[in-house]
Amino acid sequence: MAKLINGKEVSAQVKARVAAETEELKKKGIVPGLAVILVGDDPASQVYVRNKKRACEEVGFLSEEYRLAADVTQDELLSLIESLNARSDISGILVQLPLPKHLDEKAVLNVISPLKDVDAFQPVNVGRIMIGDYHFLPCTPAGVMELLKSADVDLCGKRAVVIGRSNIVGKPMAMLLMHENATVTICHSRTKDLPSVCREADVLVAAIGKAKFVTADFVKPGAAVIDVGMNRDENGKLCGDVDFDSVEPVAGCITPVPGGVGPMTIAMLMQNTLMAAKIQNGMIK
Numbered sequence: 152m153a154k155l156i157n158g159k160e161v162s163a164q165v166k167a168r169v170a171a172e173t174e175e176l177k178k179k180g181i182v183p184g185l186a187v188i189l190v191g192d193d194p195a196s197q198v199y200v201r202n203k204k205r206a207c208e209e210v211g212f213l214s215e216e217y218r219l220a221a222d223v224t225q226d227e228l229l230s231l232i233e234s235l236n237a238r239s240d241i242s243g244i245l246v247q248l249p250l251p252k253h254l255d256e257k258a259v260l261n262v263i264s265p266l267k268d269v270d271a272f273q274p275v276n277v278g279r280i281m282i283g284d285y286h287f288l289p290c291t292p293a294g295v296m297e298l299l300k301s302a303d304v305d306l307c308g309k310r311a312v313v314i315g316r317s318n319i320v321g322k323p324m325a326m327l328l329m330h331e332n333a334t335v336t337i338c339h340s341r342t343k344d345l346p347s348v349c350r351e352a353d354v355l356v357a358a359i360g361k362a363k364f365v366t367a368d369f370v371k372p373g374a375a376v377i378d379v380g381m382n383r384d385e386n387g388k389l390c391g392d393v394d395f396d397s398v399e400p401v402a403g404c405i406t407p408v409p410g411g412v413g414p415m416t417i418a419m420l421m422q423n424t425l426m427a428a429k430i431q432n433g434m435i436k
């Protein structure tokens with residue numbers, strides 16, 4: 152039986168740390184603020200945005216939510232972001248993805264000030280991660296690293312396999328694992344004999360976006376299995392990219408969905424927003 156990695160618990164610890172630091176900042180008259188922009192009315196996005204707002208309240212941040220109609224123009228969205236860039240009470244700006252098709256995602260992300268880019272999606276921040284000189288880490292990969300640390304998973308010299316090569320999760324995930332001296336392989340939809348590559352992994356991170364895709368035959372006995380997936384199964388129930396019931400008896404430790412990586416993503420967003428406030432107030436060079 153695998154050890155269960157509890158993302159709810161670890162995320163609560165991260166948020167408690169952020170809340171304590173926020174209290175200290177407030178004594179200096181600094182209040183971190185997060186603006187979240189949601190375009191359209193995708194129900195899943197609404198849940199995530201609600202969770203983000205609740206987390207802001209928990210840690211003592213100012214939070215603002217902008218709900219824009221699905222047919223908002225690119226110019227309207229860009230001018231909202233520019234006005235938020237200019238405000239000293241807003242430390243971080245997050246534009247919830249995916250955006251409706253008529254909007255140019257790259258152009259939208261590019262107008263966010265790199266100093267307020269709490270998702271770390273900006274080219275400057277992506278580049279800084281590549282060279283290991285960064286302030287903001289992308290929330291989901293950073294959350295995975297915290298979970299591995301909490302479970303005492305040793306990465307040095309170990310084989311890590313990441314399934315998925317997105318800019319948001321797979322690629323930065325691989326980089327962070329490499330920074331901890333793991334030997335990292337990135338797999339994707341064209342990888343030949345995927346299960347056998349995955350079976351080499353001491354640490355397996357699934358970020359594919361396919362419900363219950365990773366089964367026991369992908370997993371080396373005793374491996375740490377981290378499930379980044381957020382899917383709905385045939386009954387509409389939330390499930391990950393890992394077939395939990397099949398993998399759990401084989402793995403050494405495993406994250407559940409829900410209650411694994413999801414809550415961590417939000418906790419790391421709070422950590423990034425706190426960092427943004429410190430940077431903008433000259434407390435960090």
Ligand SMILES: Nc1nc(=O)c2c([nH]1)NC[C@@H]1CN(c3ccc(C(=O)N[C@@H](CCC(=O)O)C(=O)O)cc3)C=[N+]21
Pocket residue numbers: 198199202245246247248249270290381389408409410411412413414416417
């Ligand atoms: N600019 C941007 N930044 C993001 O960080 C971002 C995004 N866009 N678009 C969508 C994805 C997805 N994401 C999640 C956050 C929290 C949960 C979460 O709290 N999950 C709970 C359950 C949620 C539920 O009940 O549906 C859990 O796993 O326990 C999930 C997914 C952030 N994302």
